[in-house]
Amino acid sequence: MRPERRLSSRNGEGRHGSPRYSVPDNKVMSERMEEQRRICATHGCDFVPVTGDDKVGLALSTLGTEPINGLRHPVVGDTTGWYIWGGDRLSDSSEFFQPTCVDHLIEKLPAVAGFLALPPGYRFLSANGYIDIWFDESLLLV
DSSP states (O other), rough: OOOOSOOOOTSSSSSGGOOOOOOOOOOHHHHHHHHHHHHHHHHHHOOOOOTHHHHHHHGGTTOSSSSSSEEEEOOOOOOEEEEEEEOOOOOOOOOOOOOEHHHHHHHHGGGGGGGGTOOOOEEEEETTEEEEEEOOOOGOOO
16 A cells, blocks of 8 residues: 655655655545545535645544544534544543644545545444445534
8 A cells, every 4th residue: 555645855854853744646636536526426415625734633542443433523714523533432531532634644544535525414434344424413513
């Protein structure tokens, strides 16, 4: 599997020793957008894309746990409305989700990239090849 982002300097470090990345190439972005459009069309919903700098709420402590769950509240500012976590339990702790940019989300969980253009009010669940996508009107009432 091809990485979504590549290191852009010879030694893999930017200024001050932090990783420096290039943007995904046009082919990767085009394929991702095509998959997103297909998923939205299959479910008869609007295509509401996100950008790489937009923010999601990601439960980092649950990475590597299945199923992968996602729900999308209405978009506010530079936040997408997406909250994504692994496992069967959604915690109500204020520390459960951490703000993460879309590019880093896709780097950590490439399997969710296709779902990110689903509009507010949608949810998804993905585990072991099983995918369920549905509309939940209560997500719009926040």
